[in-house]
Amino acid sequence: xxxxxxxxxxxxxxxxxxxxxxxxxxxxxxxxxxxxxxxxxxxxxxxxxxxxxxxxxxxxxxxxxxxxxxxxxxxxxxxxxxxxxxxxxxxxxxxxxxxxxxxxxxxxxxxxxxxxxxxxxxxxxxxxxxxxxxxxxxxxxxxxxxxxxxxxxxxxxxxxxxxxxxxxxxxxxxxxxxxxxxxxxxxxxxxxxxxxxxxxxxxxxxxxxxxxxxxxxxxxxxxxxxxxxxxxxxxxxxxxxxxxxxxxxxxxxxxxxxxxxxxxxxxxxxxxxxxxxxxxxxxxxxxxxxxxxxxxxxxxxxxxxxxxxxxxxxxxxxxxxx
Numbered sequence: 001x002x003x004x005x006x007x008x009x010x011x012x013x014x015x016x017x018x019x020x021x022x023x024x025x026x027x028x029x030x031x032x033x034x035x036x037x038x039x040x041x042x043x044x045x046x047x048x049x050x051x052x053x054x055x056x057x058x059x060x061x062x063x064x065x066x067x068x069x070x071x072x073x074x075x076x077x078x079x080x081x082x083x084x085x086x087x088x089x090x091x092x093x094x095x096x097x098x099x100x101x102x103x104x105x106x107x108x109x110x111x112x113x114x115x116x117x118x119x120x121x122x123x124x125x126x127x128x129x130x131x132x133x134x135x136x137x138x139x140x141x142x143x144x145x146x147x148x149x150x151x152x153x154x155x156x157x158x159x160x161x162x163x164x165x166x167x168x169x170x171x172x173x174x175x176x177x178x179x180x181x182x183x184x185x186x187x188x189x190x191x192x193x194x195x196x197x198x199x200x201x202x203x204x205x206x207x208x209x210x211x212x213x214x215x216x217x218x219x220x221x222x223x224x225x226x227x228x229x230x231x232x233x234x235x236x237x238x239x240x241x242x243x244x245x246x247x248x249x250x251x252x253x254x255x256x257x258x259x260x261x262x263x264x265x266x267x268x269x270x271x272x273x274x275x276x277x278x279x280x281x282x283x284x285x286x287x288x289x290x291x292x293x294x295x296x297x298x299x300x301x302x303x304x305x306x307x308x309x310x311x312x313x314x315x316x317x318x319x320x321x322x
Contacts, residue, residue, distance in 0.1 A: 077190055103243060110245065130284060134304050134321075175207065182202075256289040
């Protein structure tokens, strides 16, 4: 309990964006042969991909230090400011217009709110207080989903977002849905080794009206996901400004539900002489009404369903998860 409280306090300690630092590290001695390494980063300088890069590089540097060797890491060919300059140049003129036109057309007259059945009325001002419940899709079901994706020429992520859309449609009674999903946004190979904030948010609009069969639904989802990815360079904040949906302090604009498919290398530490395992922290922040975080591990799809505690009771979410 004391460790959890320390971690929670560290997570809630604000960063000074002017003076920095924007990365903090703490090493707690739990016993003479057991330690907890706590790394806290501001999202403005890092994202999920960056964390994987950092873990891999720290492993490499640790092994080199033990061997008394110099850093074997190759010099970076570009830095984050180079990417920022490229983005400013890239998003200009005809390309900016093309991206903007796509999002304006795609999100025109999109529903302002996904009206999910909640346990209590929505507050006038959105609360970010949240909680998470674990989700696990067993290996047998995961294999069936993979077979389904291969049959219809789609990715496992596309199957999951289609299924998530069906669930949300049944809960809300709405057939026109917008689901948010993060995109790594590292289309240029030079950015793959960089640590920084690259991730962007895509709004995937799904039409579940009519009697769609599985093939038709998956084709629609595939087309819309691919189109969104082709236009992923425009920052989400600019998309919101361009689409200009009706605003409310009670909920996020454009969508209130998220599906995050985090199927990337976690960059686990390989440290000679040490056994390293992740320490699971409880998160108490949810940026959306519902946010489903999933990834594939050991043949299973695992993750967590986050929810706004201002709207839902734990029992309700557990019932949805099954």
